[in-house]
Amino acid sequence: MSNFKIDREQIQMVIALVAVAVVAVFFLGLTDIVTREPIATAQKSALHKALVQVLPEHQNDPLADVIHLKPSADESSDNGGLADKTSKTKKPFYPAKDKQGNIIGLAWETIAPDGYKGTIRILMGVLPDGSVHAIRITDHRETPGLGDHIVLNTGWINSFIGKTLKNTRWAVKKDHGDFDQFTGATITPRAVVKAVKKGLELFKANKKELLLTPPSNTSPISVPKAQTDKGEKS
Amino acid sequence: MNNTIDSISKNQILADGFWHNNTIFAQLLGMCPLLGVTTSAENGFWMGAATILVLIGSNLVVSLVRGGIPAQVRIPAYITIIAAFVTMVDLAMNAWMHEMYLILGLFIPLIVVNCAILGRAEAFASKNSVSDSLVDAIAVGAGFTFALMLLGGVRELLGQGELFGYAVFGADYPDFLLFILPPGAFIALGFILAGVNIINRRMKENADKKAAEALTEVSLNTETTAQPST
Numbered sequence: 001m002s003n004f005k006i007d008r009e010q011i012q013m014v015i016a017l018v019a020v021a022v023v024a025v026f027f028l029g030l031t032d033i034v035t036r037e038p039i040a041t042a043q044k045s046a047l048h049k050a051l052v053q054v055l056p057e058h059q060n061d062p063l064a065d066v067i068h069l070k071p072s073a074d075e076s077s078d079n080g081g082l083a084d085k086t087s088k089t090k091k092p093f094y095p096a097k098d099k100q101g102n103i104i105g106l107a108w109e110t111i112a113p114d115g116y117k118g119t120i121r122i123l124m125g126v127l128p129d130g131s132v133h134a135i136r137i138t139d140h141r142e143t144p145g146l147g148d149h150i151v152l153n154t155g156w157i158n159s160f161i162g163k164t165l166k167n168t169r170w171a172v173k174k175d176h177g178d179f180d181q182f183t184g185a186t187i188t189p190r191a192v193v194k195a196v197k198k199g200l201e202l203f204k205a206n207k208k209e210l211l212l213t214p215p216s217n218t219s220p221i222s223v224p225k226a227q228t229d230k231g232e233k234s
Numbered sequence: 235m236n237n238t239i240d241s242i243s244k245n246q247i248l249a250d251g252f253w254h255n256n257t258i259f260a261q262l263l264g265m266c267p268l269l270g271v272t273t274s275a276e277n278g279f280w281m282g283a284a285t286i287l288v289l290i291g292s293n294l295v296v297s298l299v300r301g302g303i304p305a306q307v308r309i310p311a312y313i314t315i316i317a318a319f320v321t322m323v324d325l326a327m328n329a330w331m332h333e334m335y336l337i338l339g340l341f342i343p344l345i346v347v348n349c350a351i352l353g354r355a356e357a358f359a360s361k362n363s364v365s366d367s368l369v370d371a372i373a374v375g376a377g378f379t380f381a382l383m384l385l386g387g388v389r390e391l392l393g394q395g396e397l398f399g400y401a402v403f404g405a406d407y408p409d410f411l412l413f414i415l416p417p418g419a420f421i422a423l424g425f426i427l428a429g430v431n432i433i434n435r436r437m438k439e440n441a442d443k444k445a446a447e448a449l450t451e452v453s454l455n456t457e458t459t460a461q462p463s464t
Binding site for chain 1: 299302303304306307310311314315317318321322325326328329330332333336339411414415
């Protein structure tokens, strides 16, 4: 009898836990279904918002015209950590085009793996001549009040405008470069400067492929291009 | 203790949850989100709002199933319930409040381990009716949010000279970094706790004085011995 009683208690426990888990999973699944679309939209619109800020005025949808650069070995090793996953698939470049479909600017993400508190993600917009049009920090964990001055859309972040690989010493002033550091925070700007420089070098190395392939014809070419990329991916 | 809880009124639950047993001021629970996200009043508010949602959900469900879960497995069951609500709030914020979600980031999933929530499930919701548990969740959550906003506001004001993003001391306020960094959270919290203790002492002194006055009046008027109720 005593055995029977213990068994019943145990079964009750199991039933209770399983019931709680099943109900929880049901509602989580429901939430996932409801929120999946809005989350994708929110992420896309956040990216779009950032793209509009770093690209020159354009007539196309940079998200729809995305160009995927074929992965190169040196790039994935440079970016480190988190970046590996994205660069191993295909690095997306978002083009800005004028009415004739000519590329008037390109935006892509560059990643600084060596921020003060981990990775800093930077969206950089570059003109076809290789000069920086604008950059924006899209994600970071830097110290509030010190390193996070990089996110302010006024001030420091604008010192990148017009900079090219040639006309600039790509380092903070402490390292005899052209960029200010902040009081109390040198590591953060140093990492950002390094990452943007890396981004420009990537652009320089792939300039031909990025600028020549799609725009030689007008915009229609970009659509089949995007489709073939999707086909290759799946 | 159970008996007294059963008999107390909703007003008492509200006052206890918001002030007398305030998660932060009285129990010093939930320090992780408190110190982590309170760099501004707005962050504090949304962190508090997310916590209230989880608290209401978990208190309601725990109170609903309070008869059906064997005592030995109640903690894993409560944690599962809380984790489910946290994930739902996390997904919802990601979907509909994307910008704030990026700021609060890691601290939303960490609501799971906010012991204040498990504490309410275990100490209150598992022993009380659904409606009482709802009132308790709202009171405790509001008290927690109030504390987060107060600390966030103090740190934002002293650290950046702003409140809810508006420059209070003018645009050229020199940032007081200490209050933005984690040590500032501890220092500000210490002063706030001192202030709360002063308020509590004043309240108690006033209550004592009133009780004493009432007592003397009663004894003067009727010369019967009233029961001192302190």
